[in-house]
Every structure is written in C-alpha cells, then in structure tokens.
Amino acid sequence: MTRTIIPFGPQHPVLPEPIHLMLTLDDEVITEAVPAFGFVHRGLEKLVEIRDFHQMIYVVERICGICSMLHAMCYCQGIEEMMGIETPPRARFLRVIWSELHRMHSHLLWLGLFADSFGFESLFMQFWKIREKILDIDEATTGNRIIVSVNVIGGVRKDLTLEQTRGILSELKSVETELKRLETTILNDYTVQNRTVGKGVLTAKQAYELGLVGPTLRASGVMQDARMLKYAAFDDIAFTPVVETDGDCYARCKVRFREVFQSIDLIRQAIGKLPNGEIAVKVKGRPDGEVTSRVEQPRGEVFYYIRANGTKHLERLRVRTPTFANVPALLTMLPGAGLSDVPVIVLSIDPCISCTER
Amino acid sequence: MIRHGILIAAALIFGPLVGGLISGMDRILTARVQSRIGPPLLQPFYDVIKLLGKEKVVVNVWQAFCANAYLTAASIAVVLLCLRSDLLLILFIQAVGSVFLVVGAFSSTSPYSQIGAHRELLQMLCYEPLLILVAVGVYLQTGSFRIAAVHALHQPMLLKLPFLFLVLGLVLTIKLRKSPFDLSTSHHAHQELVKGLLTDYSGPLLALTEIAHWCDTALLLGFCSLFWATNPIGALLLVAVTYLMEIWIDNVCARMNWRWMLGYGWGMGMALSLVNLVWLYAR
Amino acid sequence: MFTMTSTILRNLLKEPATRRYPASVRPSFEAARGEIRNDIHVCTFCGVCAVKCPSQCITVDRKAADWSYDPSACVQCGVCAEVCTSGSLQQARDYRKPVRKKELVVLKGATTPPKHSDPPVTG
Ligand code: SF4
Ligand code: SF4
Numbered sequence: 001m002t003r004t005i006i007p008f009g010p011q012h013p014v015l016p017e018p019i020h021l022m023l024t025l026d027d028e029v030i031t032e033a034v035p036a037f038g039f040v041h042r043g044l045e046k047l048v049e050i051r052d053f054h055q056m057i058y059v060v061e062r063i064c065g066i067c068s069m070l071h072a073m074c075y076c077q078g079i080e081e082m083m084g085i086e087t088p089p090r091a092r093f094l095r096v097i098w099s100e101l102h103r104m105h106s107h108l109l110w111l112g113l114f115a116d117s118f119g120f121e122s123l124f125m126q127f128w129k130i131r132e133k134i135l136d137i138d139e140a141t142t143g144n145r146i147i148v149s150v151n152v153i154g155g156v157r158k159d160l161t162l163e164q165t166r167g168i169l170s171e172l173k174s175v176e177t178e179l180k181r182l183e184t185t186i187l188n189d190y191t192v193q194n195r196t197v198g199k200g201v202l203t204a205k206q207a208y209e210l211g212l213v214g215p216t217l218r219a220s221g222v223m224q225d226a227r228m229l230k231y232a233a234f235d236d237i238a239f240t241p242v243v244e245t246d247g248d249c250y251a252r253c254k255v256r257f258r259e260v261f262q263s264i265d266l267i268r269q270a271i272g273k274l275p276n277g278e279i280a281v282k283v284k285g286r287p288d289g290e291v292t293s294r295v296e297q298p299r300g301e302v303f304y305y306i307r308a309n310g311t312k313h314l315e316r317l318r319v320r321t322p323t324f325a326n327v328p329a330l331l332t333m334l335p336g337a338g339l340s341d342v343p344v345i346v347l348s349i350d351p352c353i354s355c356t357e358r
Numbered sequence: 359m360i361r362h363g364i365l366i367a368a369a370l371i372f373g374p375l376v377g378g379l380i381s382g383m384d385r386i387l388t389a390r391v392q393s394r395i396g397p398p399l400l401q402p403f404y405d406v407i408k409l410l411g412k413e414k415v416v417v418n419v420w421q422a423f424c425a426n427a428y429l430t431a432a433s434i435a436v437v438l439l440c441l442r443s444d445l446l447l448i449l450f451i452q453a454v455g456s457v458f459l460v461v462g463a464f465s466s467t468s469p470y471s472q473i474g475a476h477r478e479l480l481q482m483l484c485y486e487p488l489l490i491l492v493a494v495g496v497y498l499q500t501g502s503f504r505i506a507a508v509h510a511l512h513q514p515m516l517l518k519l520p521f522l523f524l525v526l527g528l529v530l531t532i533k534l535r536k537s538p539f540d541l542s543t544s545h546h547a548h549q550e551l552v553k554g555l556l557t558d559y560s561g562p563l564l565a566l567t568e569i570a571h572w573c574d575t576a577l578l579l580g581f582c583s584l585f586w587a588t589n590p591i592g593a594l595l596l597v598a599v600t601y602l603m604e605i606w607i608d609n610v611c612a613r614m615n616w617r618w619m620l621g622y623g624w625g626m627g628m629a630l631s632l633v634n635l636v637w638l639y640a641r
Numbered sequence: 642m643f644t645m646t647s648t649i650l651r652n653l654l655k656e657p658a659t660r661r662y663p664a665s666v667r668p669s670f671e672a673a674r675g676e677i678r679n680d681i682h683v684c685t686f687c688g689v690c691a692v693k694c695p696s697q698c699i700t701v702d703r704k705a706a707d708w709s710y711d712p713s714a715c716v717q718c719g720v721c722a723e724v725c726t727s728g729s730l731q732q733a734r735d736y737r738k739p740v741r742k743k744e745l746v747v748l749k750g751a752t753t754p755p756k757h758s759d760p761p762v763t764g
Binding site: 051054055056057058059062122123126129132136139140141142143144147149157158181182184185189190191 | 642644645647648649658670671672673674693694695696716717718719720723
C-alpha cells in the first residue's frame with residue numbers, strides 16, 4: 001500500500017476524549033502525526049469574570065471529569081496562599097486522602113482504557129470493576145462519585161467519621177488483593193508485553209527536554225513529582241516518587257500500576273496520622289495579588305496562575321494542565337510506530353483533553 | 359429429490375439461525391467471564407432486525423453487490439456441507455465469499471476500510487493454506503474429499519488428526535475475529551481501525567454481512583463436528599468444547615498485530631499440520 | 642494468561658458486578674447529593690441561595706414570593722442547601738429521574754413572606 005492519511009479522531013472509540021490526529025501512513029507505519037485540538041473548549045477560565053472566587057471552586061472542579069478534586073485543591077491552595085489563610089491540619093490530611101483516592105480511580109480508569117487499547121477487553125472490565133469500589137467510597141463519604149466538591153477556601157466541606165475511615169481501610173484492603181491478582185496479567189502476560197514493551201520509547205533526556213510531567217516523565221527515569229513540594233499534608237507523610245527507567249509504554253503502565261499501591265499506602269498513612277480538630281476556617285476579606293499553585297494530578301503536575309484585585313471576582317485565572325505538557329511526546333513517539341501501536345502510545349500519556357482545552 | 363430440497367431449505371434457515379444463537383450465547387458467556395450480566399440471548403437477532411429496518415445507504419453499487427455475494431456464497435457453503443458434498447468445493451466457495459467481502463471494502467475510499475481490507479487479505483493468506491492442509495489431512499484419512507466418506511468412518515477422525523484439529527481451531531479463532539486475531543475488524547469497534555473492513559457497510563448491507571458471518575460460524579463449527587462424526591453427542595460436545603476454548607482465548611489475550619499473526623499462524627499452523635500429515639503418511 | 646484464566650473463571654462462578662437497572666436499583670448512599678427540594682412554606686425568600694449558587698440556577702423573587710430553580714442547570718453541589726438561612730432548602734439522597742423536557746421548578750409561597758431585615762436580593 002502506498003501513502004495513506006488516516007483521520008484518527010476526534011471521535012474514535014479507543015480515544016476517551018476528542019483529540020484529532022492526522023496520521024500519515026506508509027504501509028501501516030506512521031511517518032507523520034499532526035494533532036489538532038479545540039473540540040471541547042468551554043471557556044471556563046473566562047468565567048472568573050462572572051463567578052465570584054468561591055463559586056469558581058465548583059467551576060474549576062469541572063475542568064476535568066477525572067481529576068476534578070485536584071483541580072479544586074490546587075485552586076483553593078492558591079487562593080489560601082494569596083489570602084494568607086492557614087488551613088487546619090485535619091483539613092490538610094483529609095485533602096490528601098481524597099486526592100489519593102482520586103489518583104487511584106484515575107489510574108484504574110487508565111489501566112482499563114490501556115488494556116482496551118491493545119484489545120484486552122476482559123482485563124479492561126476487571127480494572128473498571130475495581131474502580132467502582134473507589135467511586136463508592138467517594139460517594140459514601142462526599143456525596144458524589146467523581147466531582148466530590150469537598151474543597152472550600154480555608155479547608156474542606158466534609159469530615160470523615162471514625163467509622164468511615166475504618167470502612168475506607170477495609171475497602172482498600174480488598175482493592176489491594178484484587179489488584180495484586182491482576183498484577184501478573186498486566187505486567188507479565190506474553191501478549192500484553194508483546195504490545196507494550198519497547199513501544200514509544202522516550203529517553204530521560206528527551207522526556208526532560210520535551211517538558212513532560214507526571215508518570216510519562218517518571219517512566220523515563222526522571223524523578224519529579226509535585227508531591228515532593230510537600231503541599232497539603234505531604235510534609236508529614238513519607239513519600240518517594242515511583243520511577244521506572246525504560247521509558248516505553250510498558251514502563252508507563254508499570255509506573256501507574258505501582259502508583260495505585262503507593263496511593264493506598266499514602267491513604268493509610270494519612271488515616272493513621274489524621275489529627276483531630278476543625279476542618280475549615282472562616283474566610284474573611286477578598287483575595288488580592290498574584291500567586292501560582294501546583295499539585296500533582298494523576299496525569300502529572302497541574303499549574304494554576306491566579307491574579308486578583310481585591311474584588312470578589314478574580315482578574316485572571318490560567319491553568320496549565322499535564323496533558324498540555326505531554327502531547328508533544330506523542331509527536332516524538334508516533335513517527336516510526338505501526339498503526340496498531342497508535343492507540344497504545346496515545347493512551348500511554350493518559351491524554352485528558354477536557355483538561356487541556358478547558 | 360424431495361429429501362434434498364428439504365435439506366437445502368433446512369440448511370438455508372438453520373445455518374444462520376444456529377450461527378446467530380451461538381453468537382448470542384457467546385455474548386452472554388463473554389459477559390459472564392467479565393463479570394457482567396450481558397445482553398439477552400436473542401440480542402444478535404434484534405441487532406440484525408434493527409439494521410435491516412434502517413435506511414439503505416449504498417456507498418457504491420459494487421459494494422452492495424459484494425455484500426449480497428458474500429451472503430450467497432456463505433449460505434451455499436453451508437448448504438453444501440449439509441449435502442455432504444466435496445470438502446474442497448465448500449472451502450473454495452467460502453473463500454470466494456470472503457474475497458467478495460474484501461473487495462467490497464476495497465471499493466470504498468475510506469482509509470479505515472481500505473486498511474481493514476488489506477489486513478483481512480493478510481488474514482486469509484494466513485488461514486486459507488491451513489484450511490487446505492486440514493482438508494488434505496481428511497483426504498489422507500478417508501481417501502476422499504467427500505464429506506460422506508467422513509461419515510462412513512467407524513472411528514472419530516479426531517483420534518487420528520488431533521494436531522490438524524488444533525490447526526482448525528486456530529483458523530476458527532481468526533475467522534471468528536477473536537483476540538488475538540481481531541485485526542481487520544472487531545465486534546466492538548474498540549480498535550485502531552474502528553470497524554475496519556466493515557466501516558463502510560451500513561444498515562441492511564451490514565446486516566447481510568452479519569448474517570453471512572453467522573453462516574461462516576456455522577460452517578466452520580460444522581467442519582469441526584466432522585472430527586467426531588461417528589456419534590452426534592460426541593460431535594456436539596466437541597463443538598461446544600471448541601467454542602468454549604475460543605471464548606477462553608478471547609478473554610485471556612490482547613490483540614496482536616498482523617506480523618505476529620502471519621508468523622505465528624504459519625509457523626504454528628504449518629508445523630502442527632506437517633507433524634500430523636507425516637504421521638498419517640508414515641503409518 | 643493462566644492468572645487471567647483463574648480470574649475469568651472466578652468471575653464466572655461469582656455473581657455479576659452489574660445489575661439490571663432500572664429493574665434493580667441500589668439505594669443511594671446516605672451522603673449522596675441528589676435532588677434539591679425546597680419546603681416553600683418555611684422559605685423566607687431571603688435569596689441567599691440564589692446568590693451563592695455557582696451555576697446560578699436559582700431565582701428568588703421576594704415581592705412575588707416565588708422561588709424557582711432550573712434542575713437541568715443545577716450541578717448538585719449542595720451549596721444552596723448548606724447556606725439556606727431558614728433550613729427550608731434540603732438536598733435529598735436520590736437523583737432526579739430523567740425527564741423528556743427541560744422545565745423550571747417554580748414554587749410559590751402561600752402567604753406573603755414575613756418581614757426580613759435583610760434587603761431583598763434577586764439573583
Ligand atoms: S445544588 Fe448547587 S448548583 Fe444546584 S441549585 Fe444548589 S447551589 Fe445551585
Ligand atoms: S436561602 Fe433558603 S430561605 Fe433563603 S430564599 Fe433560599 S431557600 Fe429560601
């Protein structure tokens with residue numbers, strides 16, 4: 001066959017979200033990949049002009065349907081820093097618990113989609129079945145499965161009772177055993193390795209120079225994680241980032257798989273050290289000045305720039321999401337890959353397009 | 359003559375019916391091993407009825423012709439199987455049907471269906487020689503290519519042709535579009551080519567290809583049943599076990615790519631067939 | 642491959658994880674944030690809920706004593722129920738059933754509302 005151009009997306013069953021890739025093929029080998037965005041732009045940043053800074057929490061939460069809690073947390077931490085608010089310790093630990101639950105369900109979602117991208121449907125169902133447990137924890141403790149809406153400026157809205165923390169721990173136990181059972185399949189199965197090992201390799205230097213973030217970067221051997229900034233309660237919790245060195249799709253899968261277990265561990269630590277006390281402080285006054293805020297989302301570091309002018313509306317809000325940083329990696333990885341590896345490679349950066357376009 | 363007429367009518371009706379029912383059971387079982395409840399047993403029929411009721415959009419006349427030709431060839435193959443005709447003829451007609459499907463896909467300009475058709479050709483390249491080898495094995499065992507000769511045997515063929523039966527299983531996996539071989543198109547479209555080969559077939563034409571696929575399923579399972587032709591219960595059991603193995607393979611494997619398929623299919627298939635044939639010959 | 646086999650066999654022997662919705666429905670969690678309900682006889686039409694709502698889907702008209710709410714614009718955040726001054730606004734556990742048409746929920750107070758010291762606010 002000669003040169004073919006495939007419009008991969010924006011609506012494509014293997015893509016969870018609309019991104020358009022124009023793939024030029026030479027006999028099932030990609031020679032060029034040109035991405036196009038702009039299918040889910042909603043103009044959420046502009047909403048600062050008509051929503052006050054409290055209401056914006058619920059807007060930024062809806063930037064992304066998967067890492068929503070971390071968006072709100074990043075935003076609230078930024079405003080708190082600007083207004084000089086000291087959040088109570090219990091609130092900071094609770095934020096860690098919910099944010100790590102978020103990371104878990106996001107990674108489980110990804111593991112499922114990744115399995116689906118190489119045609120392993122039954123494995124996909126297994127991961128999503130486990131994910132339901134995490135979503136149930138979310139719903140039982142916060143009232144919603146994904147858009148948990150727990151963050152407010154100055155703390156959190158919901159508290160965990162002793163009973164609930166015990167419930168979380170026992171659920172996590174069963175999640176852990178079920179995941180362990182899938183470990184040999186996702187990491188050691190012959191057919192899975194055949195589809196992931198050596199696909200889409202990025203060296204540490206390449207990954208660093210492309211400015212990648214999150215698991216995509218860590219799978220290439222660069223130890224960088226925004227949780228090392230010790231926001232929320234991370235200064236009281238032992239944490240070392242998960243790093244792999246191979247830089248291929250398999251390594252990225254391994255990083256995320258191991259991070260699920262790491263999150264379980266972080267939640268256990270946080271519940272173990274959960275201090276008593278207030279969960280939120282009263283907020284007086286209006287924000288003024290400018291601030292940047294960063295947290296580690298499941299897909300990598302998210303960056304918020306906030307500028308305020310002392311009124312109840314912010315002046316400017318700018319979000320740089322992890323997928324925005326990771327898309328350039330696709331342009332490096334795709335040329336030279338086979339067509340059947342495209343879904344695997346595209347999924348391996350865990351693209352979140354709603355985040356990227358806001 | 360009347361007997362033949364009845365047989366032909368029965369094959370035309372029951373061929374696709376059995377194929378559809380098997381596909382319905384397949385869906386339920388697949389769902390159950392994935393911890394889902396799954397659709398009702400008759401879901402494949404509901405799907406096809408719905409497709410038949412849709413507006414007919416013909417991409418080009420040639421493609422519409424191809425869909426019909428595929429169905430015709432697939433049903434003729436089933437009829438011939440029921441008439442206990444010549445095995446080589448049946449396989450040939452079945453192959454002609456598949457070629458029509460591919461040609462229909464090639465006749466549209468969508469890159470997805472082009473690449474799908476290309477891959478389907480590679481798949482055929484992989485399994486057609488194997489099917490012929492199985493037929494040759496049957497010939498060596500019975501001394502004839504006619505299915506009637508198989509039914510005349512006193513001992514199940516499986517005992518003499520175990521490896522060739524495995525090869526037939528391999529072909530079945532490719533033909534049923536199960537992982538790891540759901541390359542040219544897949545049942546759920548969660549694949550890089552979306553619906554690949556079938557992308558540009560739509561509405562009633564897609565329904566025709568689906569019915570033809572049921573016929574193909576029935577044909578190949580009928581072929582499998584020949585390996586235990588001495589006893590209907592044995593034949594049924596053999597087919598059931600074969601199909602369960604297909605579902606098992608489908609659920610424990612990722613999709614591979616066509617290079618792997620050609621290498622593995624030919625390597626494994628040829629090796630198994632040769633071992634079996636040499637063994638038959640030497641005896 | 643073999644561990645996956647044991648997984649799928651286990652699934653086959655266990656109950657499916659899915660259920661036949663809507664024939665069988667799991668009860669909502671106690672904390673679940675469902676539909677917003679207003680006990681209009683208690684509502685003082687102060688308008689705080691309308692101001693705080695992030696999706697601005699509540700409108701309060703103090704003079705006419707009506708409270709209206711657009712369920713299809715509501716994001717179920719629960720802020721309005723949290724800030725309600727009279728406790729009339731509650732968030733139920735259950736979700737709203739799907740509807741064919743988008744409709745406003747308009748509730749009318751039976752009597753003129755009691756005088757309130759806050760200035761009337763309309764959102
Ligand atoms: S739940 Fe939230 S969005 Fe809905 S009406 Fe109340 S404040 Fe508005
Ligand atoms: S805050 Fe409560 S009392 Fe005030 S208008 Fe809203 S529902 Fe009525």
